[in-house]
Amino acid sequence: MTDFQFSIEQEAGAARAAVFATPHGAVETPAFMPVGTLATVKSLDPDDLTRLGARMILANAYHLHLRPGDELIRDLGGLHEFMQWDGPILTDSGGFQVFSLEGLRTVSEEGVEFRSHLDGSLRLFTPERVMQIERNLGADVIMQFDHVIPGQSDAPSAEDAMQRSVRWLERCVAEVGRLDRESANRQALFPIVQGGVHESLRLAAARAIRGVGDWFGFGIGGLSVGESKPDMYRMLEVVDGELPRDRPRYLMGVGFPEDLVEGVRRGVDLFDCVAPTRMGRNGAAFTRDGRLNIKRAEYRADRGPLDAECDCAACRRFSRAYIRHLFTADEILGLRLLSLHNVHFLVRLMRDARSAIRAGTLDAWSRDWLARYHSRTPTPA
């Protein structure tokens, strides 16, 4: 299968600038992928995403299985057609929901029984079932079904979840093979490296995964789930040495701007996170000088843009005072403008990082970028 390809253009330490080709187009990396769990990046439409430079987006198997149903989406032509996004799509498996919906599920070797958060019905998610769901959805990249646990979990728990994730990976592979024999397919299955914050477990997970098969790319999961940032960064360094360098690494669920910069430096190519959209809906804007809460009274009469150096649609046109007013008045345009801005901010951040890698200036660029982001507080214009 040549639908997927990862072409490295330039390296800078662990970091690299590359192009990740998929059946629905190529993604220049490092890249940030906006999250559209329910087949929509909340408040943004496909044209918005295209304009701000997003190339690849996420959707979620658990949520779309529950509503509107993966078979319905299949019958309507698949996720790309359904949501009118013709760029690359990646679907998460529901492994994160094992963590986030902890009170609504029970884990066994067979799989995870979820109590639907929508209607209370029981749904058994096995690796096989998840592969069928992700096949029905039809994303370009599909994630294995994994077992995510809290970041501070002790080694025995982390090892247990990691080993289970590896066993489930084997079942995912088998099921994908069975489905492929039924009908041709152009999806890439990504495994997920687990292991909590324990170096030996991360190493063991990476090795075990490589033993299961050959992969077009690798997910790094179970991070940004409650562990410290130093622990998260350390795990990236550990994993970097154990994964093949000629394949993309996708750090799942990360993150905040500073985490993207730190991640790129440690060899991560792809990121996704709900932060830009969720925080945008809650009034927080990323700026070059740190986070800004647009609801604060000090911006009441502020004529300036969210971020003076930003060229997004919101910053080119609207004042902080206006956007603050929208939030104060509970107007939906406010949520939309901050979501637009925040996603644009991360997309551009990765574009800038890519340029720095290609220019051979990543170290200086990232050092300066982080210093400024951390040292200042956005002030009224």
Next chain:
RNA sequence: GGUGGGGUGGCCGAGUGGCUAAUGGCAGCAGACUGUAAAUCUGCCGGGUUAACGCCCUACGAAGGUUCGAAUCCUUCCCCCACCA
């Protein structure tokens, strides 16, 4: 003019003798958010002082009274609403 109901902290609105600086909601102020159970959640919210505990002051239309003690009971007055004249 008569009858009935009512006046509570910025607003709405509970509370009918002590546990009440006074439930709730809204507004306001601030914080959190990392593979989305989220346009969500959390904290503060009479004034002064304190790092905090606490202490002091002011407060339930106004004034006076009963009581050890009143937003709650009594008296008078002011105002609002409804209905009847």
